[in-house]
Amino acid sequence: MILPSDFEPLWAAPESAGQDGLWFVFHRSNLLVYTEHATPMLPLPADVLSGGLEIDHAGARFVGMLRDTPVWAARSASDRAPDGHGFENMRGLFNRLPDDLLAIGGRAVQMLEFDRTHRFCGACGTPSEIFEGGRSRKCPSCGETYYPKVSPAMMVLIKRDGPNGRELLLARSGRFARGMYSALAGFVEPSESIEECIHREAFEEVGVRVHNLAYFSSQGWPFPNSLMVAYVADYESGEIIPQEGEIEDARWFTLDDLPGLPHRLSIARRLISHVIREVDPDHPALRV
Ligand SMILES: [Zn+2]
Known part of the structure; x- marks a missing residue:
């Protein structure tokens, strides 16, 4: 999967970037898509994002800019989806969701996974904090720094x-x-x-x-x-x-x-x- 050339991967949102934009919402590693048509689609309409979903806004992550559109990643606490939408396994979306969106979704889910699996310092157990504008997480107690695993x-x-x-x-x-x-x-x-x-x-x-x-x-x-x-x-x-x-x-x-x-x-x-x-x-x- 190759990120599209008009996508700029970023860690911190530019000040101009509002919360509107392209949202990748995951429950576990399943992505929320519009499923009314034979082809699953993104972006999700604004009313879907504002209603009926249990999105963890505090844990949302900025993923980058797709041309002028801010791209965000967030988790939903439940797998309940509004009518016409569903959470689908990323691998099952191959050939169905456009390749570019799938590649950006791959970055999005890895950023969320990084946060989920590094909430505590592995050395001393203290809760870690987001550091370097989101690029890493650091332990405020012993100073150990963690980067997304590759x-x-x-x-x-x-x-x-x-x-x-x-x-x-x-x-x-x-x-x-x-x-x-x-x-x-x-x-x-x-x-x-x-x-x-x-x-x-x-x-x-x-x-x-x-x-x-x-x-x-x-x-x-x-x-x-x-x-x-x-x-x-x-x-x-x-x-x-x-x-x-x-x-x-x-x-x-x-x-x-x-x-x-x-x-x-x-x-x-x-x-x-x-x-x-x-x-x-x-x-x-x-x-x-
Ligand atoms: Zn520590």
Whole structure:
């Protein structure tokens, strides 16, 4: 999910920004949307925001400016929604809510989650306070400062060119939708570089060695708070051995025989498309 270019992420509201604007209202991590039409919609009308909802205004967060419109995030204490509206899981809104709004909603929910999970200092237990204009929270007693958590993770698409043309090493975990395979991914460990993580995870997850790492792109992913950094790598050696408990299946796929692939908004799909495009710019998997 990529923030739109006409959105400016900010922590503190400019003085000119009123409380009117685009509100992302969440109950837990479900977003309130207008559901009367087949396509869920935002913004919420003013009368919806003022009536019938149990919005925690004291805990509202400023998210940024979308062109001239202030963007706010807040929680509702209950999942009761006015007629024609409903709280929907963010993942279920993929392909239904416009991509730009989904990306801003991803920032909004992470800011609310930061506040929810850092109300007290982890070192001494004192209630924390918003600091640096909202960018962090600080303990007034011991001075410990907390920032929103971002967890770096790597993704690597391993490729090789054989007698049958290009082959991609794709794997699936038991948590994936049926029939879907993707590139390998894993969280970076303390003091590890992204490249070291790629070598370690490729060997742990599927038992292969790789080389020629090439950076592709990165993307924030608000489920819950990762920063995915994606690479392409060439296969070097080893037979595929799926890691028990982690990888349900892993295989080499030729471009003529690809399995189900991840959602088009995910960096995984863009990475896979990039490597397919190198050898076949007209491949049907690119038409999504
Ligand atoms: Zn403290």
